Amino acid sequence: MNSNITHDLAVPLNQEDKAKRAFVTALRVHVLQHMSGSMKNRYEDYVKPEAQKRGNTCDTPEHIHKALKSDFMFKAYSSARTCAQEMVFDVVSDSVDREFETLRAKAKPVAKKGSLTLDDSVEIPKSVSEIDVHLAPGSYHAEYTEEDFATGAVYDNAIEVFSFGQFGKDSNDIGMTLSNYVRLKFPDFKPAKILDAGCTIGHNTLPWAQTFPEAEVTAIDVAAPVLRYGHARAESMGVPVHFRQMDATAMKFEDNTFDVVFSSMFLHELPLKDIHAYLKEAYRVLKPGGLLWQMELPPMNQMPAYDNFYLNWDTYYNNEPFYGTFRRQDYRKLLTDAGFGAEEFMEATMPRYTFVGEEAYKEALSGENTFDTLTGRMDPKGTRWYGFGAWKK
Amino acid sequence: MRRIPRKRRGERNRFFQAEGVDELLSALLRLSAEVSALKDRVYIAEKVLEQQGLNVSDAIEAYxxxxxxxxxxxxxxxxxxxxxxxxxxxxxxxxxxxxxxxxxxxxx
Missing domain, CATH: 1.20.5 (Single alpha-helices involved in coiled-coils or other helix-helix interfaces)
Incomplete structure (x- = not known):
């Protein structure tokens, strides 16, 4: 399997790496498509009718989880999916470890278009430090040597194998989709300063600098290794981004600084109190007339019960304990609690920009939002991203 | 050299009631006998060819x-x-x- 990673920090892969990555990729596709399909059929044909006979209405994801938990197909799917998830990190860690010294030289860029500002006084939240998020051993903040960047490299490689190409070239599709939504939907809006909160390696930050080349783009995260790697990665691609180590729930920016505050796949990893704190901070640092725009998992109140059960698997079994609570929230209320006007709320489901191209994307944006089995789900058949946000008046 | 840990903190997910089934599946997927046997075979084939003056390792990597x-x-x-x-x-x-x-x- 050849990599979609095109920048200078791409890990040199030998034949064994390629073969193992190809195997894990194929395994994940099999589990998420074939086995999940079998599990759903089993649920519809046998588990649901039997559960209903016993008085389980199967009308909530929790009820469906309860009904399926003892069924063989659920166990087989979940056990295989857990293993495939572990194998993602195992195979990429082998190559990152082996190539560490080669990468080290590249992880300190000379020519600088952007910048890197670390702050060792930033406290790592327990939601990052205390659990191996996504079953990634040691989570993403850990440093095993001086000026370490290894978890950044692991993350970059892992999301590629994990997503079986669904995140696009250099895993940038979410950023491309969400930034181009703003460009096409609001052609008169010309953001001068853009912030990406919880950026990890900046794979979805860079598209903002590419979509709005006049804007100054800043990206923050609490974890130093992913920022070091993200900075070097951005420099190698010639994209100017200012990476700063900062907690999104207690930002050090002045009030009214940014025209856009963006995040992707960030809120669902936070405890609810941190979601509230972050959104309040986002409101504070946004200029009046600025836009909050978050790529996230679709809310439970928009999706069918079985799809909610399916999406929420990760909250129970993939070390993402806050995921279910987040999805249960009324997203509009989350924003009004942070200071945004209820009438300013907006949401969208979007096809993947880099996959469908500008014209088809533009056309899709004029249609209604679609909430179905492809919305927010990592499926080999395709994916539709979900975004929500609000203007600050 | 291994820097990045491979062991995860906390209890591993267990879905099957019978002890060892999840672990068995994990073992099956990670170290399937077929892959192991194939790798051994390729390794031995390379060594045999090397003995006969044919170093195919570099050619395999470059292929x-x-x-x-x-x-x-x-x-x-x-x-x-x-x-x-x-x-x-x-x-x-x-x-x-x-x-x-x-x-x-x-x-x-």
């Missing part, structure tokens, strides 16, 4: 697969996954695939 060969390998990979996971799946697609294999075997 670029064509799109057609990639597709062939992808199909083999898929077949292997379905074979290894056959006992963990009860869907009709597996039966369809078995039928396809029987047809191919019959034709051969």
């Amino acid at each position: 670029e697969l064509s799109a057609e060969q990639e597709a062939e390998l992808a199909a083999n990979r898929q077949r292997m996954i379905e074979t290894v996971l056959a006992q963990f799946d009860n869907s009709s697609d597996v039966d369809d695939m078995t039928d396809e294999n029987s047809k191919i075997e019959a034709a051969a």
Whole structure:
């Protein structure tokens, strides 16, 4: 399997790496498509009718989880999916470890278009430090040597194998989709300063600098290794981004600084109190007339019960304990609690920009939002991203 | 050299009641006997060729697969996954695939 990673920090892969990555990729596709399909059929044909006979209405994801938990197909799917998830990190860690010294030289860029500002006084939240998020051993903040960047490299490689190409070239599709939504939907809006909160390696930050080349783009995260790697990665691609180590729930920016505050796949990893704190901070640092725009998992109140059960698997079994609570929230209320006007709320489901191209994307944006089995789900058949946000008046 | 840990904190997910089933599946997927045997075989084949003055290791590393060969390998990979996971799946697609294999075997 050849990599979609095109920048200078791409890990040199030998034949064994390629073969193992190809195997894990194929395994994940099999589990998420074939086995999940079998599990759903089993649920519809046998588990649901039997559960209903016993008085389980199967009308909530929790009820469906309860009904399926003892069924063989659920166990087989979940056990295989857990293993495939572990194998993602195992195979990429082998190559990152082996190539560490080669990468080290590249992880300190000379020519600088952007910048890197670390702050060792930033406290790592327990939601990052205390659990191996996504079953990634040691989570993403850990440093095993001086000026370490290894978890950044692991993350970059892992999301590629994990997503079986669904995140696009250099895993940038979410950023491309969400930034181009703003460009096409609001052609008169010309953001001068853009912030990406919880950026990890900046794979979805860079598209903002590419979509709005006049804007100054800043990206923050609490974890130093992913920022070091993200900075070097951005420099190698010639994209100017200012990476700063900062907690999104207690930002050090002045009030009214940014025209856009963006995040992707960030809120669902936070405890609810941190979601509230972050959104309040986002409101504070946004200029009046600025836009909050978050790529996230679709809310439970928009999706069918079985799809909610399916999406929420990760909250129970993939070390993402806050995921279910987040999805249960009324997203509009989350924003009004942070200071945004209820009438300013907006949401969208979007096809993947880099996959469908500008014209088809533009056309899709004029249609209604679609909430179905492809919305927010990592499926080999395709994916539709979900975004929500609000203007600050 | 290993810097990045491979062990995860906390209890591993367990789905099957009977002890060892989850671990067995994990072992099956990670170290399938077929892969191990194939690797040993390729290794030995390289050593035999080396003894005969043919160093194929570098040529193997440098080899670029064509799109057609990639597709062939992808199909083999898929077949292997379905074979290894056959006992963990009860869907009709597996039966369809078995039928396809029987047809191919019959034709051969």
